[in-house]
Amino acid sequence: MLEELKRRVYEANMELYKRNLVVYTFGNASGIDRERGIVAIKPSGVDYTALSPERIVLVDLKGTQVEGDLNPSSDTKTHCRLYREWKEIGGIVHTHSRYATAWAQAKRTLPCLGTTHADYFYGEVPCTEVIGDRAIEKDYEEETGVQIVNAFAGIDYRFVKAALVACHGPFVWGADAAEAVYLSVMLEEVAMTGFFTALLDPKSTGIKQSLLDKHYLRKHGKESYYGQSKES
Amino acid sequence: MLEELKRRVYEANMELYKRNLVVYTFGNASGIDRERGIVAIKPSGVDYTALSPERIVLVDLKGTQVEGDLNPSSDTKTHCRLYREWKEIGGIVHTHSRYATAWAQAKRTLPCLGTTHADYFYGEVPCTEVIGDRAIEKDYEEETGVQIVNAFAGIDYRFVKAALVACHGPFVWGADAAEAVYLSVMLEEVAMTGFFTALLDPKSTGIKQSLLDKHYLRKHGKESYYGQSKES
Amino acid sequence: MLEELKRRVYEANMELYKRNLVVYTFGNASGIDRERGIVAIKPSGVDYTALSPERIVLVDLKGTQVEGDLNPSSDTKTHCRLYREWKEIGGIVHTHSRYATAWAQAKRTLPCLGTTHADYFYGEVPCTEVIGDRAIEKDYEEETGVQIVNAFAGIDYRFVKAALVACHGPFVWGADAAEAVYLSVMLEEVAMTGFFTALLDPKSTGIKQSLLDKHYLRKHGKESYYGQSKES
């Protein structure tokens, strides 16, 4: 069932591979059918070159498998937690993309250092706290989702669609799996440029609010004027 | 109309893509027909893989669209401002190329750290002031052009054909769109090598004037002897 | 003889080349037939584009050549020493991959800075002592193996399947040549991300034990739940 969703989740996973954000079996993309409460996700530990729409696994919102011969991604519970917490997201991506992961490993929030960042993320991309020992023991992947949600106290997940999980790597979301992939590419792009910027200007804390507003809002929101909205 | 100009602007945009200076819809190249006062520019938010000569948009020197089904680049007014200010340029390119953008985000002028830089840019590539709040509110893209022009007080735009817009990224120009693309590649090259140099030698301020003169003038100007001038 | 082993060692070497871990004739992969005590290894100084299964050289566990027209890799004795010391390994890879080599040249152990590292290596990847002058004179390649084994005092080679040889580069091992190649790719990945992390957070010493345990053990050991174990 849900052939169309599985096909789109498959394509999102393959785009991760083509965009060089993953090696071998790293990373995973998922998408949700909100009406049925079913999540389609990459199988665990399968090489991208061996992936097909049929191998995409279906789980319910608690992470229980409902279709597929293969085990779902080991990060499935993190995805499901985010889908349950945040009703307006339709796709999630997790990668170990190099520069975003470096910021996460340094346990540093990624500041908004330029207009490219502002075009896609409305402010800094938060880094979570390091997960506690009890949370690791209890239910590690579920609790990783909790950490992400906690990092968004005071931040609207609809305007900053990415988080850095401390010591781990990025999670990114969007309206569907394709948008989550697209924003994963952008996150890596700004994490890379931000890394270079941090070395050239170690004290940099980010651009001013007026410039952030201008760039984010000319692309998003009611008065946006970027792109071809008349087409859509 | 202006089929030849549109074709050349299309090709310049595609060269940006092939040279890996842009991802997805980033960046834009334009060219001008000085006689008619018409600028050809990339449409806004269109993926390079979906571009064609027919989709290139025509605007007048104030940025008003005169042909094309798609909206012009959101940076159109910046291009037009530069074309109005600087009569001897025929093409402009804007990218978020990684190393040039890092210098811009660090709000640092790119010093001339070696002869490769001197071969193409006659001295440091200036970084603008951060744009003021009133300018952002008034007419952001137009005022970005003003910032660039202001950064060239005391610098001849015909010998240094690039600027770093603070917190944003590079703008590069030339005799036509093709030259602006070519110099965008060179700017990224020297921004990259300059980044490595800055890490190996943080106090470096640049090469001496006599070496800058030698390299720039052996390639450009009346007594140049680089290349195959007898061919042209 | 041992056509199948030679074919698999050939393929492992070619994977090094495809994964961009080697240039020209750098690096080498080997595999062992434990029953016969025969090691198959890349010939010395042969370009990857000129390699074939037939050109793979066979040596005994002392490094004496038993088959092949070409000389074996100059690192053969290092491989043989490791095979003799560590009975549970079936494949070894040596490269000069860039980031792992940089850590080795800096004579720095690679700390476990994130969960990607923890997924593949159970703790820091040790860096050997700089080899002594007498050991260089006596039997350099053999003694390089000794240095590696010495660096594993207190570390189990079955859980950390890689070493950095000071001033030199990485050696990696596994159940067979293919696993050693796979882990070489992973080592380069975490050495790269670790390099970026070290620049963003110079005081970082690595993730906590509970997180290391969680990630390593969910992929390896009796209670692992990553991947498709039911398939194998």
Place this chain on the structure above:
Amino acid sequence: MLEELKRRVYEANMELYKRNLVVYTFGNASGIDRERGIVAIKPSGVDYTALSPERIVLVDLKGTQVEGDLNPSSDTKTHCRLYREWKEIGGIVHTHSRYATAWAQAKRTLPCLGTTHADYFYGEVPCTEVIGDRAIEKDYEEETGVQIVNAFAGIDYRFVKAALVACHGPFVWGADAAEAVYLSVMLEEVAMTGFFTALLDPKSTGIKQSLLDKHYLRKHGKESYYGQSKES
């Protein structure tokens, strides 16, 4: 005339391009016929994609053109000076390869930081003095050759076949153009790894003499045992 030499010089130039050491018209490779005292070199400012064996230019040892429709490389006099000074070299390459150029721009000698460097260069790769104003005025390209030779006081050019020209970039030489290209690739490789090493370990000054001797001499000299010497 000298069709074979021109073909080999053409191929050496194309290898620079394939190995990503040059962009557009950067760089040049030359080779010499010692008997006739004729040097074959890339034409000036010609794109690699437009190169052919017929377009390779012939000059005598003073740099005077003796064959070819195109002007020779603007660096021709530097090549000729080195051929006149150092009788045992048969090929020369100049590039602006990124990491080697960064060291040159930082005016820093490249120390021998690891065994990969020691495999190909017998000690540090020297960086010249910054060229004097009078030398620039007098005969810039010729004097660049003089700078390189001066940097080799106390260093044997037959064992360290590369120099960094301060504020400029690398020159590399060898038995023929092909070896000079090969060593240019290796120089870039060790300049890159050396750059990473310098950031991880800023005080590093290089490996000890015994290790340098071991690696250089196992590949070169009378008692070398690397590779397939019995084949040649």
